[in-house]
Amino acid sequence: MRSLQSKLSFGLTLSLITLFTTLWFLISFSIQYLAEDYISSRLQHDAEMLIGNIQVDKTGQVKLDESSINPVYRQPYSGHYFLILSRQQNLSSRSLWDQQLQHTKLKPGEQFTQFQNGPDNQSLLVLSNGFSKQGINLTITVAEDLNPVKSNIRQFRIRFAIVAIIMLLLLVALQAYILRYSLKSLFLIRTELQALQHGEVDQLNENVPTELGPLVNEINHLLGAMEQRLRRFRDALSDLAHAIKRPLTVMQQLTDNNKNTMPDELNKGLVKQVTEINQLTDRILKRARLAGHHHSGSRFSFAHDLPELIETLKMMYRDKGITIEVVKQEEVYCPIDREDMLELLGNLIDNAYKWAKQKVKITIAVNAVLTICIEDDGPGADPQQFQSLDKRGVRLDEKTHGYGFGLSIASDMVSEYQGTLSFSTSKALGGFRVDVSLPMDTDLIHPEAT
Amino acid sequence: MRLLLAEDDQLLVTNLKKDLETAGYAVDVAENGVDAEYLGNEPIYDVAILDLGLPQRNGIEVLNNWRASGNVLPVIVLTARNAWHERVEGFKSGADDYLGKPFHVEELLARITALLHRTRQQPGGKLKVSDLELNEEEQTVTTPDGQSHSLTGTEFRLLRYLLLHPGKIISKSELTDHIYDLDSDKDSNVIEVYIRRLRQLIGADRIETRRGQGYLFKDRS
Numbered sequence: 001m002r003s004l005q006s007k008l009s010f011g012l013t014l015s016l017i018t019l020f021t022t023l024w025f026l027i028s029f030s031i032q033y034l035a036e037d038y039i040s041s042r043l044q045h046d047a048e049m050l051i052g053n054i055q056v057d058k059t060g061q062v063k064l065d066e067s068s069i070n071p072v073y074r075q076p077y078s079g080h081y082f083l084i085l086s087r088q089q090n091l092s093s094r095s096l097w098d099q100q101l102q103h104t105k106l107k108p109g110e111q112f113t114q115f116q117n118g119p120d121n122q123s124l125l126v127l128s129n130g131f132s133k134q135g136i137n138l139t140i141t142v143a144e145d146l147n148p149v150k151s152n153i154r155q156f157r158i159r160f161a162i163v164a165i166i167m168l169l170l171l172v173a174l175q176a177y178i179l180r181y182s183l184k185s186l187f188l189i190r191t192e193l194q195a196l197q198h199g200e201v202d203q204l205n206e207n208v209p210t211e212l213g214p215l216v217n218e219i220n221h222l223l224g225a226m227e228q229r230l231r232r233f234r235d236a237l238s239d240l241a242h243a244i245k246r247p248l249t250v251m252q253q254l255t256d257n258n259k260n261t262m263p264d265e266l267n268k269g270l271v272k273q274v275t276e277i278n279q280l281t282d283r284i285l286k287r288a289r290l291a292g293h294h295h296s297g298s299r300f301s302f303a304h305d306l307p308e309l310i311e312t313l314k315m316m317y318r319d320k321g322i323t324i325e326v327v328k329q330e331e332v333y334c335p336i337d338r339e340d341m342l343e344l345l346g347n348l349i350d351n352a353y354k355w356a357k358q359k360v361k362i363t364i365a366v367n368a369v370l371t372i373c374i375e376d377d378g379p380g381a382d383p384q385q386f387q388s389l390d391k392r393g394v395r396l397d398e399k400t401h402g403y404g405f406g407l408s409i410a411s412d413m414v415s416e417y418q419g420t421l422s423f424s425t426s427k428a429l430g431g432f433r434v435d436v437s438l439p440m441d442t443d444l445i446h447p448e449a450t
Numbered sequence: 451m452r453l454l455l456a457e458d459d460q461l462l463v464t465n466l467k468k469d470l471e472t473a474g475y476a477v478d479v480a481e482n483g484v485d486a487e488y489l490g491n492e493p494i495y496d497v498a499i500l501d502l503g504l505p506q507r508n509g510i511e512v513l514n515n516w517r518a519s520g521n522v523l524p525v526i527v528l529t530a531r532n533a534w535h536e537r538v539e540g541f542k543s544g545a546d547d548y549l550g551k552p553f554h555v556e557e558l559l560a561r562i563t564a565l566l567h568r569t570r571q572q573p574g575g576k577l578k579v580s581d582l583e584l585n586e587e588e589q590t591v592t593t594p595d596g597q598s599h600s601l602t603g604t605e606f607r608l609l610r611y612l613l614l615h616p617g618k619i620i621s622k623s624e625l626t627d628h629i630y631d632l633d634s635d636k637d638s639n640v641i642e643v644y645i646r647r648l649r650q651l652i653g654a655d656r657i658e659t660r661r662g663q664g665y666l667f668k669d670r671s
Contacts, residue, residue: 238531242503245530246459249552253465256555278552286533309534312541316548319564339535346534 004186005179012175020164028157035149036125040113043127043142046070050082050142056134062086077120079145086138106130106139115146122147185209189216197335202227202298230291234339237285244281248274287412291337300334300341302364309345317353328364335440336370336417344413345372347406348434352376359429369419372436375426386423407434414438451566451610452476452628454498456486456512457528458505469555474589474606475562476631483507487515490523494627496569497562502529502540510543517544524569526561528553559587570614579613580669582652586610591651599651604629608644612657612667621664 049070055063062084072080073093083101084091092101099119106112110130118124122145131138185208195201203223204216255262255270310324334341352360355378363373407421414421419438426433453475457463463479470477478495480486483504490498490512502509513525525547527540532550540548546568547561563586567577577584583592589606592598601609607629612620622641645665649657658666 238533241532242530245551246462249530250459250461250465252552253462253469253555257465257469274552282532289533305538308538308542312538315541315546318568339533342534342538346537 005183008179009172009176013172016168016171020168024157024160024164027160028153031156032153035153036146039125039144039146039149040127043125043144044129046080046082047127047129047140047142050084050140051131051133051138054084054133054138056136060086060088060136062089062091062136062138064091077122079118079122079148081118081124081143083141083143084138085141086136101126101141101143103139103141104128105137108132108137116143118143118145123150182209185212196223234289237289241281241285245278248278248281283409283412286343286409287416289343290340290413290416298338300336300338302328302334303331305338305342306345309342309349313346313349313353316350320353320356321358322353322356323359325359325361326364327362329366334366334370336438340413340416344410344436347410348372348374348436351406351434352378352432355379355432357431361426361429366440368440370436370438370440372438373433374436375429375433376431377426377429378431380425380431381423383425410434410436451496451607451614452478452494452631453562454478454480454486454489454495454523456480456483456490456498456504456509457501458482458503459501466555466558469559471603473559473562474586474603474610476607476629476634478632481505483509483512487512490516491519491521495523496628497524497526497566499526499528499558499562500545502527502531502536510539513540513543513545524565526558526565528558566614577610577613579616579667582613582656584610584613593652601651604640604644605648608641609648609652612648612665616667616669619660619664619666624664 050064053065053068055065057063064084066074070080072078073082073095075095076097078095080093081096081101082093083096083103085103085105097119101118101124102116104112106128108130110128112128114126114128116124116126124143125146126141126143128139128141131140189204189208189212192201192204196204203220206213206216206220208216251270252274255267255274259267306326306328310326314322314324349360349362352374353376356376357378359377361373361375363371363375365371411421414436417438419436422435424433424435425431451474453470455463455467455470455477457466457479458481463481467477467479478489480489481504483506486498486500486504486509487507489495500509500513504512509527509529513527516523516525525545527545527548528551529536529540529548530551537548546565549558549561577586581594584590584606585592585598588600589603590598590600591609608625611625611628625641645657645659656668658668660666
């Protein structure tokens with residue numbers, strides 16, 4: 001979908017262009033019309049003045065009192081012309097010099113306006129009126145050159161166009177600025193959503209324009225509800241685990257205590273079943289607890305949670321005196337649920353500690369995928385079994401490296417996050433090596449720049 | 451060694467208490483978090499086994515309160531909720547060890563022994579002080595002449611307490627506190643009888659009587 005900003009900019013620019021063009025045409029034509037109207041009314045006045053100065057003698061000769069008319073009619077090619085037609089005579093202004101105006105005779109009271117080319121490339125507005133004076137029909141034609149007015153109008157049009165284009169550009173820039181400013185809250189929300197992805201905040205800021213209020217409130221509400229649901233769900237699973245483990249623990253105690261009085265086969269069978277129920281319960285409950293990519297709850301922090309986990313493992317295995325080396329980037333960002341990640345790393349590092357003789361090494365790197373490599377200097381595993389190690393969900397003897405329960409839980413977690421889990425022999429330390437890679441949710445972390 | 455068992459499952463408590471007592475611990479039981487916290491603050495316990503799912507006050511809270519008030523009682527956390535984040539939280543709250551349910555009693559006992567040795571800066575395995583070696587599983591003591599002597603329950607508890615506190619004067623009341631549980635009939639005079647019997651086994655000069663103060667186990671090494 002196109003961005004709101006480009007859509008709005010496009011619409012606004014288009015309407016501004018339409019507006020200014022229409023305005024330009026309207027104003028140009030209005031001015032031309034007004035000018036011609038004004039000139040034709042002036043010509044009308046001149047015609048009336050001429051008729052006022054005409055004398056008709058007894059023979060029907062028409063005479064014009066030249067002294068009382070505007071001197072502009074005497075100046076050659078001045079742009080102001082007249083022509084008085086009677087039945088016998090053809091009287092033109094001196095300004096016409098050797099030229100003629102095209103003319104038609106009109107009956108009294110008739111009026112006719114036309115455009116003509118005049119002398120000296122002039123374009124003339126020609127007004128002809130039919131009069132009757134002292135019983136003689138006269139046609140008085142008056143003309144004025146429109147070129148000076150036209151060139152004024154042309155200049156006005158150009159100026160208007162320049163001003164309009166400047167205004168248009170200014171307005172487009174202004175509205176782009178206004179848009180950017182008003183859409184800033186949308187960008188802010190996008191930044192906040194990223195922060196949410198990163199786990200830096202757990203709610204969106206509700207101080208947004210009223211139009212966005214309902215959206216932000218709804219997102220916050222959903223976040224809260226999801227987190228609450230996950231919490232409740234996990235609590236319920238914890239309680240379930242607790243409830244199942246109680247009778248299991250007692251069963252285990254009873255079998256242990258009565259080892260000597262019950263047949264060996266029965267005892268072994270019971271122990272096996274108890275262990276199996278326990279591991280199955282653990283695996284199923286742990287799989288159910290996984291939050292996955294739902295981004296509620298808190299995120300795992302390599303800076304904070306990893307040292308605590310390692311501290312815990314050091315406490316658990318303090319008698320083995322194992323040294324642990326952690327190689328990671330300065331800031332490793334991890335959009336993965338804290339409890340999920342602790343479960344994954346806990347199981348894998350625990351496995352490494354269990355088998356290591358002296359050294360465990362953890363290497364963490366993140367770019368498009370988060371890769372975690374855990375190595376130890378223990379006995380390692382048979383390379384032929386690397387493929388199937390995590391598949392053996394429930395296995396009672398954990399005498400071989402990697403076999404067992406922790407790896408299958410890790411495998412569940414990794415597949416929940418669409419990652420991969422692979423096993424090999426450590427080149428650096430000679431023991432077992434686990435490689436985890438988890439895809440980061442890049443679409444959500446880095447929305448395409450627009 | 452006196453042990454506080456904070457666990458609310460009756461059936462488990464009955465079995466576990468028996469096993470722990472057989473292993474030479476005086477066991478007091480707290481069935482809820484409030485009692486557990488109160489009892490754990492008494493200076494008479496050597497170790498506590500703390501279930502996290504206690505009624506009234508959960509185990510993590512109890513542990514946090516103990517540590518906040520400066521109580522350094524060694525604690526083994528016992529829990530059915532063995533997710534790693536809970537384990538991390540348990541250790542962060544100050545647990546010394548962590549055991550998921552269900553468990554084998556042998557494993558719990560091994561962890562208690564290891565924890566007690568660690569608390570007293572003793573190496574793991576058998577408890578060796580100077581030339582005496584105490585086998586905590588079989589409850590026997592091996593003297594320098596290589597002879598192994600089996601001990602009665604009370605003798606074993608008494609000798610273990612002395613061996614874990616070498617060179618320290620221990621009053622009779624401290625001994626009774628750490629050897630008997632709340633329900634036992636505490637007769638401090640009986641202690642003298644057991645001390646005399648221990649002197650016969652390991653040599654009279656090893657346990658010195660400080661009049662008006664108590665007993666002192668002498669570490670010869």
